[in-house]
Amino acid sequence: MTLLTVRGWRRGAAGIAAALVAGITATAPAAAATSPVDTALDWYDATAAAIATGTRPQVTNSRAWAISWLAAARAVRTAPTGAVRDYQDAALASAVHTALSTLIPDSAPTLDAALRTTLDRIPDGRAKDRGVAAGQREARSLLAQRAGDGLDPAAVNPPYPTPEPGPGVWQPTPPSFTAAQQAGTRFATPFLLDRADRYRPGPPPALESERYRADLAEVRAYGAADSTVRTPQQTATATFWLGSSLTLYTGILRAALAQSTRPTAWRTSLVAIFHVALVDTQITTSDAKYAYLRWRPVTAIRAGADGDPGWTPLHETPAHPDYPSGHNTYAGAAEQVLTALAGARARASYTITSPSQPGATRTYTDWRRPTEENVDARVWSGIHTRTADEVGVRLGRDVAAYAVRNAARLFA
DSSP states (O other): OOOOOHHHHHOOHHHHHHHHHHHHHHHHHHHHHSSOOOHHHHHHHHHHHHHTOOOOOOOOHHHHHHHHHHHHEEEEETSSSSSSSHHHHHHHHHHHHHHHHOOOOHHHHHHHHHHHHHTTOOOHHHHHHHHHHHHHHHHHHHHHHTSSSSEEEEEEEOOOOOOOTTTBBBOOOOOTTTOOOOOOOOOOOSSSSSSSTTOOOOOOOTTTTHHHHHHHHHHHHSTTTOSSSOOHHHHHHHHHHSSHHHHHHHHHHHHHHHHHHHHHHEEEHHHHHHHHHHHHHHHHHHHHHHOBOOOOOHHHHHHHHHHOOOOOOOOOSSSSSSSOOOOHHHHHHHHHHHHHHSSSSEEEEEEEETTTTTEEEEEEEHHHHHHHHHHHHHHHHHSSOOHHHHHHHHHHHHHHHHHTTGGGGGGO
């Protein structure tokens, strides 16, 4: 069964989720694998290159991915009978080009060149013209729908007054003591969630609890810049996963897309659903962080009764509260989407790089191992407690599972 047919997407939410998961395990046509040109992969790379320009907040970039690929997914599934491939390739390229040129205008010249390359290899005719028109139409419609959604840089990072200091209360952290970031994301409009606090976790462990004391002791020992117990391998893991989750997971999602032999409509929708889920996850992460305002380990370790005023983490602490870990909400959501839609294991091993550890690579065979490394990495960096990491993973998985269950609404 082709998953993203019009009839399939009009089923109820539960039915579409079952169709998505069940369809993955079925024998799939090999069109993508045998074609000499992979338009979806070409435009994935073009999107990644456009997103990499500038210094926008991560969630703003996630929004650009979600809008451009959701527009493409909507456009390609309207293909008429006949020259389906030509229509879908034109629609995909046109949708992503139109959306990204609007959202990231500095990239427009490069995107224009990529569009010409794609369209030049598609035979002129009705299918090509209709595909271009469909892509433009869906992109413009979605851009209008998402206007003012609260995910622009100014809305994501509004001025945020520093809370009054007190035990457990977040304060700006050394060395930069930057004001709180991402506080506005919690007010943004999700793509699918009805409210930001739908999956808000319970409060973090009490400061006097055994769990919190154990958490802090672990960070103090393993996350210190001058730790004598952290191994070189643990330091490497912390450094590899230090960078932007969006940047790191761009390689992981690309592997899933490149290895898939599903039809174009399915592959385009995989990218769209992934980023829709990740936008909603980042909104819920901001909600939880600023609901609890839990201080970071560096503040706790320096301020405790047996505190160490000179304690310094291996890596600089980001400027927002500890609980839950944003890297791990991202990891949990990404793992959940890929497991639900591409299976628990990759078709083949895949290798990714990291901007925070140039020259290093890591190779995986599934989507879970990166999550496990993220949990450890934030402790070994000295910037999160293990509880914040583990709760973050659960929150991300919950939001992503909701997105997959409700994916039909994206195409209604």
